[in-house]
Amino acid sequence: MLNGFEEAIVLTGDGHVAEGSAENLFMVRDGVLITPPVTDDILEGITRAGVIEIAAHLGIPVKERQIDRSELYMCDEVFLCGTGAQISPVASVDHRPVGDGRVGPIARQIGKTYFDAVRGKLPEFRHWVTPVYKGE
Template sequence: MEYVYFEGKIVPEDQAKISIKTNSLHYGTAIFEGIRAYYDKENDKMWGLFFKEHYQRLFQNMKVLNMEIEESIDDLVEITKELIIINRIKSDIYIRPLVYFSDLKISPKLIGYSAKIAIYTYPLGDYIDINNGIKAVVSSWTRLNDNMIPPRLKVAGAYVNSAFSKTEAILAGADEAIVLNKNGYVSEGSAENIFIIRNGELITPPVSDDILEGITRNAIITIARDLGYKVIERHISRTELYVADEVFFCGTGAQVSPVVEIDHRKIGDGKPGRITKEIQSVYFDAVRGKIEKYRDWVVPIE
């Protein structure tokens, strides 16, 4: 029996039910987060990754949608830890908090409604091939911008844009999409931030290029700089992807995922690059609590 957090308490999953009249179900006005916890098999220990940072971002997103819930950030951190313990989890997992307007009313507005939060977990390892790398294509779909549905928000309805680009990529025989913004610059993957490497320097689009303000992105920037690499935030043109020495996606779900082909063109030698693998190695040690200077990124589940 799996347990989830629903309507203010931890309950068996089969008791977590909403009405088909629930407002956010109709209009996509739900805010969510994607959080990971990792199992260190060597030491038989679970580590929660960036719990507080994810819930801080959740609250920032809620503010934009005029949402308020009873729980505090610290409450949600403790509830999430409790869920992992009560479910007796000893594996890498994904955690999905979802805040939604719970009123049984039909009207697309962001005022006058009550919000509630639900949280559940499920096993998740490497859903992208992080060892051999993946193939990507540049999508024909344009990234949403801040005056449409702000990309800095993890709002449910916005992910139709992601679904269009991801589906197009899969049907084209690729693993993932790269999406351009309205100005034709590289924005991100369908649901991941992106970095390219040229001449030993990491380059990533700025927040103003309609990207998610990625928590993993910030961690990668920190790791890269600690390793002595220069990190530049600037526009990236489509064809610059083709001539990059290395390319990788990053995100809570994607972790650090090398891209070895874009639009049927090999990136570098067509294999995961040296710098990408170096950053990837440090990241995977950090998320399992093995690097002291990054220990504040993780919280022990006990």
């Protein structure tokens, strides 16, 4: 994409962070997982709901609140999530590194749990998946 960017982050009409082009957005500040509220022009994704469920399971606090664009420059971690993107950590925003520019511990933990859950490996999330049996 233009100027080295790989994805767009969409803002609300009043300039708050809404989401990616086809993903919801999470940011980590001081150990708290923060995501824009459903009233901030987002598509309420099924993966977003899943991430919130995983965070509760892992004991990671979640806050749904408005996010300022400048917070993305100050926070510890950002990741996008969606059916297509799954859990996709963001290394930089506006050419500024997010945190130390590497995958952060919370995105890693959420991502690992997500990939195990969608493969039916975790009994706690078995209700997410439907077994498919080979016919005769």
